[in-house]
Amino acid sequence: MSRTIALTGATGFIGGVLARRLETIGWQIRALVRPASLGARYAGTATQWIEGDLEDLDSLRRLVNNDVYAVVHCAGAVRGASQAQFDGVNVDGVARLVQAAREQHQMPRFLLISSLAAREPHLSPYAASKRQGEDTLATTAGDMNWAVLRPSAVYGPGDKELLPLFRWIGRGIAPILGSRSARFSLLYVEDLAESVVHWLNSDTNERRAFELHDGHPDGYAWHDVVDTVAQLYDRHVFRIQVPVVILRLLAGLNLGAAQIFGYAPMLTPGKVRELNHSNWVCDNDALTRETGWAPRVSLAEGLQRTLRLGD
Numbered sequence: 001m002s003r004t005i006a007l008t009g010a011t012g013f014i015g016g017v018l019a020r021r022l023e024t025i026g027w028q029i030r031a032l033v034r035p036a037s038l039g040a041r042y043a044g045t046a047t048q049w050i051e052g053d054l055e056d057l058d059s060l061r062r063l064v065n066n067d068v069y070a071v072v073h074c075a076g077a078v079r080g081a082s083q084a085q086f087d088g089v090n091v092d093g094v095a096r097l098v099q100a101a102r103e104q105h106q107m108p109r110f111l112l113i114s115s116l117a118a119r120e121p122h123l124s125p126y127a128a129s130k131r132q133g134e135d136t137l138a139t140t141a142g143d144m145n146w147a148v149l150r151p152s153a154v155y156g157p158g159d160k161e162l163l164p165l166f167r168w169i170g171r172g173i174a175p176i177l178g179s180r181s182a183r184f185s186l187l188y189v190e191d192l193a194e195s196v197v198h199w200l201n202s203d204t205n206e207r208r209a210f211e212l213h214d215g216h217p218d219g220y221a222w223h224d225v226v227d228t229v230a231q232l233y234d235r236h237v238f239r240i241q242v243p244v245v246i247l248r249l250l251a252g253l254n255l256g257a258a259q260i261f262g263y264a265p266m267l268t269p270g271k272v273r274e275l276n277h278s279n280w281v282c283d284n285d286a287l288t289r290e291t292g293w294a295p296r297v298s299l300a301e302g303l304q305r306t307l308r309l310g311d
């Protein structure tokens with residue numbers, strides 16, 4: 001059996017952690033890198049880098065050819081100003097990569113890193129694109145062995161989305177961005193990487209989407225997260241509930257500015273709808289049953305590592 005994994009997204013937060021974990025346990029990594037991101041390649045490893053883009057089918061053929069055991073598709077657009085921007089990466093990119101994988105004489109297994117957001121595709125262009133990416137894989141995979149992972153919100157060192165918020169809380173100010181009653185699951189990035197390892201090591205042929213989170217029953221409310229950071233820093237934290245109308249206003253302005261100045265925004269009206277969704281709690285049972293994976297890192301431990309407390 002080949003020990004090579006074709007990986008996308010290795011220059012990003014999750015893909016970088018995943019690549020290093022896979023290399024540590026003896027997998028060879030062939031990773032896609034966009035020309036503009038050559039500087040973001042991690043150093044000191046044996047990763048073979050293939051210059052290309054999800055928009056370029058030939059580069060994807062070079063990525064997956066010559067007997068790769070599996071394709072782990074972790075690249076994705078997490079910010080964007082329009083449905084077309086998300087779809088171009090999260091839907092069309094999946095379609096091209098599946099095509100390249102299926103052209104191989106020895107078809108690899110295919111693991112798509114989607115998102116729990118795909119469970120509620122009506123909420124945002126991002127969520128819709130992740131769901132459509134999953135559907136594209138399911139309908140075009142043919143005989144290929146595939147699965148989808150739907151992680152809840154992922155955090156850890158190197159994260160650009162949640163880490164700034166955790167740092168603010170550590171300084172004593174906690175903007176509460178979602179509704180008070182909203183509950184959500186979280187997942188430490190190394191537990192996500194470990195779930196991929198378990199899927200690769202298992203011989204499961206369950207072609208479906210698997211949700212995953214840190215195992216905390218019934219997820220968290222924002223106040224649980226603030227309490228945990230406050231305990232780690234042993235300080236009082238001042239909480240500010242940001243009214244949803246203000247968030248919507250800021251998101252609308254940000255989206256308008258992004259369309260004018262051509263950047264990819266994170267805070268958009270769709271993101272506000274995601275933040276206000278009442279139930280982002282999920283369930284590990286199916287993935288644990290199929291692969292034996294179970295999360296190990298609690299929120300307190302994960303935050304301690306993420307904020308590098310005690311280093």
Ligand SMILES: NC(=O)c1ccc[n+]([C@@H]2O[C@H](COP(=O)([O-])OP(=O)(O)OC[C@H]3O[C@@H](n4cnc5c(N)ncnc54)[C@H](OP(=O)(O)O)[C@@H]3O)[C@@H](O)[C@H]2O)c1
Pocket residue numbers: 008009010011012013014015032033034036037040052053054055074075076077078089093113114115116130150151152153154155
């Ligand atoms: N972070 C979370 O909380 C979370 C939760 C659930 C699911 N996910 C999913 O996990 C995946 C990784 O997320 P992340 O947080 O690690 O995001 P990230 O740090 O923004 O990384 C995204 C990766 O995708 C690559 N990419 C984007 N467009 C591409 C294209 N057209 N061609 C080739 N590569 C492209 C990026 O390459 P460049 O370096 O060149 O930009 C980067 O390596 C995404 O699919 C996301 O939907 C994330």
